[in-house]
Amino acid sequence: MQKQIPFFRAFLTGDELKNVKRVLDSHWLTTGIETKAFEKEFCRFTGAKYAVGLNSCTAALHLSLIALGIKKDDVVITTPFTFASTANVIEHMNASLRFVDVNEDDFTIDLDKAEKVLSSKVKAVIPVHYAGSVCDLERLEKMCKSKKVKIIQDSAHCIEGKWNGKHVSNYGDTTCYSFYATKNITTGEGGMVTSKNSSLMEKIRILSLHGLSKNAWSRYSKKGNAFYQIIYPGFKYNMFDVQAAIGRAQLKKISVMRKMRKKVDALYRKTLSDIDGIRFQKTIKQVTHAHHLFVVDLNTRKSKIKRTKLMEILSMNNIAYSVHFTSLHLHPYYKNKYKFKPNDFPVANRLSREIISLPFFAEMQEEDVVRVAKCFKKAR
Ligand SMILES: Cc1ncc(COP(=O)(O)O)c(C=O)c1O
Structure with missing residues (x-):
């Protein structure tokens, strides 16, 4: 039998191990300074203003929908030619899912068809940057702006993608990334959401850790604070420092x-x-x-x-x-x-x-x- 050609093999060069060792040696394993540093470096790479490290792209998509105020029966558009989570999160919101077909050229959302279904009932669209390609984000922004439709990008496949020389993170309301085992950079499991909207991102950060008030994050600093307030019924979606340490090594390459x-x-x-x-x-x-x-x-x-x-x-x-x-x-x-x-x-x-x-x-x-x-x- 010839040697196996795997579907994917992560490019690990020893820096990941070095970074993980640094975190283990610090005895601080959960969300902390490594996650913060990874978020900052990710902003630098993508040109995003704000980034929140999460445990998956699915979490990034879910929290984007919640933070952008998507409600029951609001129409959310995406393509059916995607992974389960793009549509599953719309279902979790009890929103009304509307699929739009992809185009024959690059298999991303067919914007002519999307334009036809945009109406006042549509509250958000989730374009999927399939395989690393990008739809016409300028046209999509123009279409959505006049109808006040939010754009949540599923950029699980597209950490390095640009439209017209501008990184995808610079378009839309939020951009959601995956660092799953086979992705362009990996943390094993992991994700990131970026945006230029600071209050939106503050809400996403709070939602990602049980909905605990902002100062609850000081639990994760040396000063420590045993008291917190619950502001929203949030989720356990936060990235932790061992993941971030791997991600930082990957991002460098x-x-x-x-x-x-x-x-x-x-x-x-x-x-x-x-x-x-x-x-x-x-x-x-x-x-x-x-x-x-x-x-x-x-x-x-x-x-x-x-x-x-x-x-x-x-x-x-x-x-x-x-x-x-x-x-x-x-x-x-x-x-x-x-x-x-x-x-x-x-x-x-x-x-x-x-x-x-x-x-x-x-x-x-x-x-x-x-x-x-x-x-x-x-x-x-
Ligand atoms: C298009 C697309 N969106 C979202 C996801 C979900 O990513 P994650 O596994 O980080 O939640 C994937 C995962 O493969 C994907 O391919």
Whole structure:
């Protein structure tokens, strides 16, 4: 058996271990100075004014909806071509979920279709920066401003992304990031929310720690304070210092790792260029792509490649793969609750059946890319 090509492998260089050791040696393990320092450094990288470290991107999305005042039955728009949590958090709010299909070019929200459903009932839109691409954020802001619709960006895939040279954190009301094990930088599990709105972020910070008053955070300083007040029924969503220590080491390498993945992306495109009919995500010049995933649209009608056969061949060759995503409208909960039919979102529906995410990580070698490409030739 040939050596396994994993779907993802975190680029760990020893600095993560050094940082974690520093935290363990300090005997201060929960939220504290490391988390604060990580938030500050994250602001510097993204150009955001404020950042709050959290235990996931899901928490960032959830707290954004609460802090922005989304209420029962308010309409919140997102795409179905995303991970569970983007829509699950809308459900948790008892808001009214409205899916808008993605476009065929870069698989992000179709803004023409989104414009048609924007009405006074819509209170927020959650664009998903799929695989590291970015929709036209200037157009989205313009569309939303006139209708007073809030923008919460699901940037789980897109820590490095920019629109027109401006980092995504500079658009919308909040931007939500993931540091899950396979993300562009990782803390194992973790997330961050950024915004330019200080009062909103103060609310998010309070909500992330049980809704305890701001001065309760002094529990986490040497001065200490045993007394606090509960202002909101908050959550246990805070980031802790061991996570932040790993994140700080990862953040230092973020541009190097993106460059490495960008090279792998180019290698894949070149190596797979003789497979007729398959398609790749398009990137227009306004987009700085974060290169989170390498997704192939098998475009089955033209390429004649069967996804199940390709998956079998990849597995036989000890190569991991994934699918991002099976559209949420095809999953039992959403399908049954909203009575969705597969073709209600034709692009997401087709992509769900015809895309595959190939192994993609910074240290991937040319010979690995060649091994993956060989499987495509056998799958026709
Ligand atoms: C598009 C998208 N949004 C949100 C999330 C949730 O991120 P987390 O696991 O940090 O909550 C993910 C996770 O993979 C994702 O892919």
